[in-house]
Amino acid sequence: MKISVLTIFPEMVEVIKKYGVISRAVQENKIEISIFNLRDFTSDKHRTVDDYPFGGGPGMVMKPEPFFKFYDFYVKTFGKPHTILTSPQGRTFNNDLVKELSLKENLLIICGRYEGIDERVMEIVDDEISIGDYVLTGGELPAMVMIDAISRFVPGIISEESVIEESFNTGLLDHPHYTRPREFNGKKVPEVLLEGNHEKIEIWRRKMSLKKTIQRRPDLFLKKEFDEVDKKALLELFRELIN
Numbered sequence: 001m002k003i004s005v006l007t008i009f010p011e012m013v014e015v016i017k018k019y020g021v022i023s024r025a026v027q028e029n030k031i032e033i034s035i036f037n038l039r040d041f042t043s044d045k046h047r048t049v050d051d052y053p054f055g056g057g058p059g060m061v062m063k064p065e066p067f068f069k070f071y072d073f074y075v076k077t078f079g080k081p082h083t084i085l086t087s088p089q090g091r092t093f094n095n096d097l098v099k100e101l102s103l104k105e106n107l108l109i110i111c112g113r114y115e116g117i118d119e120r121v122m123e124i125v126d127d128e129i130s131i132g133d134y135v136l137t138g139g140e141l142p143a144m145v146m147i148d149a150i151s152r153f154v155p156g157i158i159s160e161e162s163v164i165e166e167s168f169n170t171g172l173l174d175h176p177h178y179t180r181p182r183e184f185n186g187k188k189v190p191e192v193l194l195e196g197n198h199e200k201i202e203i204w205r206r207k208m209s210l211k212k213t214i215q216r217r218p219d220l221f222l223k224k225e226f227d228e229v230d231k232k233a234l235l236e237l238f239r240e241l242i243n
């Protein structure tokens, strides 16, 4: 999978290739991340990417020409991508969208800045996506969030078991995790995790996930289709409530 980013701050986005799981995935050629500087596609000596808005108003607007010059270069060099614009006006980035985008072979993420981008650039945009209902100073952090989340779904980057178990794939929030020492600051690791009974551990973890989801994200709980483990866990939760 190739993920490309078009930005006026390439150094900001380059960082994502240097650390952790994403760095290893790039080194193992599981994903290719290319970052392009929009200013390299300007035609004036000042490498201008913005101008005053027609009709007046605050701030500056990103000029259309550099985007089209880049896009022509990109399509000729790498083929036609699925092009995303990060923006508060987009559809909300969530797990379903992560899975959908992780299946694309050639993804291009355009990072907005300033007051916005000239509307004619939307001609090359397939998808406008927002990482949340708030306004940032730039689209680079949203692009990095998307790269991180999407890369996790590319085969071979995260273990199949982890992806299957994780929140939003199970439809529940995650259960608590513990490691050594068995007691820390007077707090002990739950006994059930030390007994080696895998069925009991699975039920306990699912109980904790169900409890946390009911408390914090009842919307997720109400959408959930319950499997056999869910039902056993819910039964134990109800019994604890009743007794």
Ligand SMILES: Nc1nonc1C(=O)N[C@H]1C[C@@H]1c1ccc(S(N)(=O)=O)cc1
Residues within 6 Å of the ligand: 086, 087, 088, 089, 112, 113, 114, 115, 116, 129, 130, 131, 132, 133, 134, 135, 136, 137, 138, 139, 142
């Ligand atoms: N949230 C987000 N999810 O992805 N990108 C997000 C984001 O805030 N990007 C901002 C830099 C760009 C931007 C675009 C448009 C406007 S405007 N004039 O429409 O208010 C303001 C800011």
